Amino acid sequence: MSIFAKPLEFKGQSSEYFGIWLSNLLLTIVTLGIYSAWAKVRRKQYFYNNTYLEDAGFGYHATGLQILKGRLLVLAGFLLLNLLATFLPVLYGFVGLALFFLSPYLINLSLQFNARVTSYRNVRFHFEGSYWEAFLAYIVMPFLSVITLGLLAPVAVRFLLNYVWSRISYGGHSIDTHLSLSDFYKLFGVSVILPVTGLFVLATVLMTLSFTRPESAFSDNYAMASIAPFLLGFYVYIFFIGFVYRIFCMTLLFKGIAIPGAIRFSNTIHPGRLLFILITNFLAIILSIGLLIPWAQIRQHRYITENIATHASTDFAEFVAEAAEKQSAFGEEFADFDGVDLGL
Incomplete structure (x- = not known):
């Protein structure tokens, strides 16, 4: 059967979103963060x-x-741990260990919540995770990445994406994932290893120059003044690299997910163009003292969205109608969902 492409479309406007962003910011400040x-x-x-x-x-x-309920629960948990660490350190260890092993379950609840509150044409998404797979994805694999000095990081990222997305369904139709491990290693090498290595070399050069100045010109204050800007730039750059890596992982994801027999995805996101957008967005936000944040968010979202397409191998209207029927059969049609967003 022939497959036809249908790109996503974003109809938001910067001028329209600016009002929402500004009112959100002001109300959040006035309510001390509650809003x-x-x-x-x-x-x-x-x-x-x-x-x-x-x-x-x-x-x-x-x-x-x-x-808000979810955030208050998380805040209460942190406060409890801090109080126990201060006054009952022995009990703190047991509670901390219990929360550690409880975290995969809480993460699954968050994933279920976020899927359940998302819909397309009145059909809700659904997430059904398993505790031990979440334990592997969120605890074991990151630990293995650390002790292997990052060599297993691409494996961990691929495992995590496979776990999350293969557990999502739409109207009874599960999502299938086929993610190439070699693509994640290529991305890891380009986006992380080479830039970080370059920064390390640059740091070594700057520190060498700083500490080999003539004795009369050298002082602790001088050394700190010469290194501090670099450290600030280093942390900003590492944050930026992490952000870019996350987005590029998303582009790989949309090459490898599909609803078998119905829909697959593709993207035409160009890494160079996306990097240009991210860098210029960052500069625009800095130079505008934050006032261009709405414009930057809209610009980035529009580029990513409009370069993602679906390829349907079946009649799309019939597919959605069937999904709606399956949802109704399970009694999930816009029933109130009493979950909380733990933000995990």
């Missing part, structure tokens, strides 16, 4: 509702109260 939960809902609803596939936007159905 940030509702701000997150407004932001996600704007981007979801304006992202179109086949002339229909996506939906985001979480409430600010659900997100």
